[in-house]
Amino acid sequence: AQSVTQLDSHVSVSEGTPVLLRCNYSSSYSPSLFWYVQHPNKGLQLLLKYTSAATLVKGINGFEAEFKKSETSFHLTKPSAHMSDAAEYFCVVSDQVSGNTPLVFGKGTRLSVIA
Amino acid sequence: DVKVTQSSRYLVKRTGEKVFLECVQDMDHENMFWYRQDPGLGLRLIYFSYDVKMKEKGDIPEGYSVSREKKERFSLILESASTNQTSMYLCASSLGALVSQYFGPGTRLLVL
Numbered sequence: 440a441q442s443v444t445q446l447d448s449h450v451s452v453s454e455g456t457p458v459l460l461r462c463n464y465s466s467s468y469s470p471s472l473f474w475y476v477q478h479p480n481k482g483l484q485l486l487l488k489y490t491s492a493a494t495l496v497k498g499i500n501g502f503e504a505e506f507k508k509s510e511t512s513f514h515l516t517k518p519s520a521h522m523s524d525a526a527e528y529f530c531v532v533s534d535q536v537s538g539n540t541p542l543v544f545g546k547g548t549r550l551s552v553i554a
Numbered sequence: 555d556v557k558v559t560q561s562s563r564y565l566v567k568r569t570g571e572k573v574f575l576e577c578v579q580d581m582d583h584e585n586m587f588w589y590r591q592d593p594g595l596g597l598r599l600i601y602f603s604y605d606v607k608m609k610e611k612g613d614i615p616e617g618y619s620v621s622r623e624k625k626e627r628f629s630l631i632l633e634s635a636s637t638n639q640t641s642m643y644l645c646a647s648s649l650g651a652l653v654s655q656y657f658g659p660g661t662r663l664l665v666l
Contacts (some may be wrong), residue, residue, distance in 0.1 A: 448594070473654055482558070482644060482657035483597075529596060541587065541612065542655060546596035 441466040443532045445545035453553050458502075458517040460548045462530035465511065472513045473531040473542070474504055483529065489513065500524070525552045557581070558658035560645050566664045573632040575661050577645030584648075586628035587655060588612075588620060591642040603628055635665045 446461040464470055474486040487498025494506040500523075504515045513530060530545040561576035579586065585604055589597040589612075599612030601620040609620050617639060621629045628647075632639055642662050646655040 475657075480660075482659045483646075483655075484657070485654045488654055541599055541602055544589075544597040546594060 441470060441532045441534045441543050443530050443543055443545040445528075445530050445548045447548050448546070449549045449551070451551040451553060452520045454522055455519050458515070458520045458524065458550065460515040460528050460530075460550065462513045462515065462545060463511050464513060464530070464532045466532055466534050468534055471533040472504075472506060473533070474498065474502070474513075474515050475529045475531060477527045477529065477547075479526070486515070486528075520550075520552045522552050522554065525550055558645055558647055558656050560643075560658040560661050562661050563659060564662050564664075566666065567632075567635050568666055569636060571632075571635050571665075573635050573663070573665075575630040575632075575643055575645075575663070577628045577630070577647075577658055578626055579628075579647040579656070580626065581647070581649070581656075582625065583656075584625070585650065585655075586622065587646040587648075588618075588628065588630045589644045589646065590614070591644055591660070597644065600630065635663075637665050639663065640665045 442465045444463045472489040475483040476486050477483045487496045489496045489506045497503045502517045527547045527549050529547050531542045533542045558579045567573050587602040588600045591597050598614050600618050603609050603622045619631045642660050644660045645658040648655040
């Protein structure tokens with residue numbers, strides 16, 4: 440069965456500094472991995488997804504993530520944080536071989552950006 | 555753009571009431587999902603549906619039921635609301651299992 444662990448419940452960075460949100464996954468087979476963002480009082484929006492193509496995935500708003508099979512990680516990064524990046528971020532895994540397996544969500548990382 | 559709408563943004567109900575949460579998507583997606591979101595717990599899957607009149611239990615189905623009479627509409631029903639069902643409820647839809655899900659804005663339910 441697949442699972443996902445977001446290693447930090449809260450990350451705080453200064454505006455203009457790099458962002459790193461960490462995610463480790465567990466999956467029996469070849470996973471699909473996603474990062475979603477949720478701004479206050481809004482629904483979830485897809486940032487990026489990995490589905491066994493290039494291991495470095497670029498998403499919206501300057502975010503990217505790298506799939507590292509040897510480390511079972513899919514960390515989310517951004518070179519320079521902006522105030523508008525303050526939100527909750529969810530790492531998500533889905534198991535490709537299991538067919539219609541629903542997505543499994545991490546517990547979320549709240550990103551704060553300090554001016 | 556895919557649009558997923560939920561019937562209410564905020565809802566206040568009393569213990570024991572029957573509650574209906576409606577979700578509609580406009581992109582002919584086969585798959586629809588209901589989650590609840592609680593602080594520190596992330597999103598937990600309540601029920602999902604892969605086709606009309608079809609439903610599958612998620613991780614926390616107790617106290618809930620669902621209905622999917624039409625492809626575009628997926629309803630979550632709380633047969634007898636309890637205070638521990640106070641939460642944010644999110645609906646989502648997707649074209650397939652491995653593609654990303656599209657989420658509605660959520661319904662914040664308070665049960666008194």
